[in-house]
Amino acid sequence: MFVKELPEWLQTRLPNLTNLDWEARENEIFGVFAEKNAAYSYQQILHALRTTSYNHIFKYAVEKLLKAFNGWSKS
Amino acid sequence: MKIASAFLKELPLVDHAVLYGSSYLKKPLIGVDSSAQVDLILAVKDPLDWHKQNLKTNPKHYSSVCQSEGPEFIVDSVSKAAGIHYNPFVYFEGKRFKYGVISVQDLCEDLRNWKTLYMAGRFQKPKLALVEDKRVTIAQQKNLRMALAVGMLTLPEVTTEEDLFFRISSISYVGDNRIEDPSKVRNIVKGNIDKFLDMYLPMIKDFGGFDIDNGAVEVICK
Numbered sequence: 001m002f003v004k005e006l007p008e009w010l011q012t013r014l015p016n017l018t019n020l021d022w023e024a025r026e027n028e029i030f031g032v033f034a035e036k037n038a039a040y041s042y043q044q045i046l047h048a049l050r051t052t053s054y055n056h057i058f059k060y061a062v063e064k065l066l067k068a069f070n071g072w073s074k075s
Numbered sequence: 076m077k078i079a080s081a082f083l084k085e086l087p088l089v090d091h092a093v094l095y096g097s098s099y100l101k102k103p104l105i106g107v108d109s110s111a112q113v114d115l116i117l118a119v120k121d122p123l124d125w126h127k128q129n130l131k132t133n134p135k136h137y138s139s140v141c142q143s144e145g146p147e148f149i150v151d152s153v154s155k156a157a158g159i160h161y162n163p164f165v166y167f168e169g170k171r172f173k174y175g176v177i178s179v180q181d182l183c184e185d186l187r188n189w190k191t192l193y194m195a196g197r198f199q200k201p202k203l204a205l206v207e208d209k210r211v212t213i214a215q216q217k218n219l220r221m222a223l224a225v226g227m228l229t230l231p232e233v234t235t236e237e238d239l240f241f242r243i244s245s246i247s248y249v250g251d252n253r254i255e256d257p258s259k260v261r262n263i264v265k266g267n268i269d270k271f272l273d274m275y276l277p278m279i280k281d282f283g284g285f286d287i288d289n290g291a292v293e294v295i296c297k
Contacts, residue, residue, distance in 0.1 A: 001283075005224035007189045017228065026229035033192065034250030040191045041251045043156035050152050053138040056164055067256060 079113055080205055082167045087128040090179050091118035091211040095202035101266040115174040116159070116197065118182045118211055123150045125176060126160075136162045157193035158185070179208060186214035189221065196247020200263060201270035219278050222246060227285060234292050240264045240271040 003017050011017075014028050049057065079094050096114035101107050119125040126146035134142055141149055153160045158181035165172040177194060185194040198215055199222045226242045241264045248260050256262075264271065279287050286293050 002224040002227045005220055006228075007221060009188070022229055022231055029225060029229055030245070030249050033246055036189075036192050037196075037247065037250035040157045040193045044159070044193065047152050047156040048161065051138060051141050051149060051160065052163070053140060056138060059164065070256070 076113070076203065076205075078168060078170055079115060082113070082115075082172060083117075083205060085133065085167065086117070086174075087119075087125050087132065089117040089119050089125075089206055091182070091204070091208040092116070092206040093198075093202045093204050095197060095200065099203055100201060100263055100270070103262055103265040105266075112171045112173055115172065115205075116182075116194070116202075117174055117176050118179045118208065119176060120179055122153075122160070122176055122178050123147065126150065136165045157191040158182075159194060179210060183210050183214040186211070186218040189218075192247060195222075199243055199246060201267050201274055216278070219275060220282065223275060223278060223282060230292075232293065236272070236287055236290050236292055237264055237268060239287075239292050240268065240275070243275075 003011060006017075010029070010032065013032060017025055017028065020028065052060075076094055076098070079098075083089065083092055093116050094113065095116065097108050097111035098113045099107070123146050126149050130137060130142065130146060149160050159175040159177040161173055161175040163173040165174065182194055184190055185192070186198060189195050195218050198218055204212075222243045225246060226239045229242055230238060241261060244260050244264055276287070279285070
């Protein structure tokens with residue numbers, strides 16, 4: 001019943017979901033999401049680079065680096 | 076959040092507005108960070124017209140590139156991406172804001188079909204609606220239903236509500252290289268279980284197929 005709730009394009013792309021166990025379904029479904037998220041986050045970065053001034057890009061990059069440093073040092 | 080509502084009055088009219096991110100979500104053991112940037116998503120009928128008006132009333136919200144190139148440039152550029160244009164580093168009454176503007180049509184399409192997942196993912200986590208458009212609210216119901224289905228299909232038959240909401244929150248983060256903190260998603264869920272339940276519980280009851288009780292989730296039929 002849960003498969004029928006998924007977007008149609010995802011059901012078409014992954015027609016065998018009902019035959020898989022939950023771990024295999026996780027790999028399949030999240031593999032598709034990873035692809036999509038990577039593609040559109042890249043497109044949005046390109047849009048931001050086209051429309052943002054250099055000082056904003058610099059400020060954003062510094063903040064991301066600091067957050068990454070804090071995040072990785074805690075993990 | 077009063078300051079966010081006051082900020083909206085500085086902008087041209089919007090059809091739908093939500094507050095999300097660190098100024099709304101609690102961090103485990105800390106609570107809401109009152110110094111955090113205020114993040115907003117604004118859906119408008121006609122982004123070209125909206126940016127035209129906003130460039131006149133709030134030119135400083137835009138980068139020098141957008142100010143010189145104009146609203147057509149913004150709308151054309153964003154149409155090649157996920158449809159949302161962000162104005163970052165905007166200050167209002169001493170607070171920092173970042174707001175994204177998207178068309179109602181593009182937002183609804185993503186909520187209903189996960190065309191880009193870019194907006195749908197943000198709408199799968201708790202947020203506060205400041206202005207509501209019925210079309211967005213209806214499309215959002217579909218988005219939450221699909222997210223729940225993914226959660227139930229990718230977890231064992233007996234699990235916890237924390238794992239369910241973690242799985243749902245991961246939909247929009249997996250594969251996104253910009254995520255800076257590996258514990259970010261888990262922390263969002265841990266600090267905001269109550270908000271996730273408010274958001275998903277009515278849908279869970281309506282959905283059927285599984286039970287959620289006292290932190291445990293059990294699938295009855297798949």
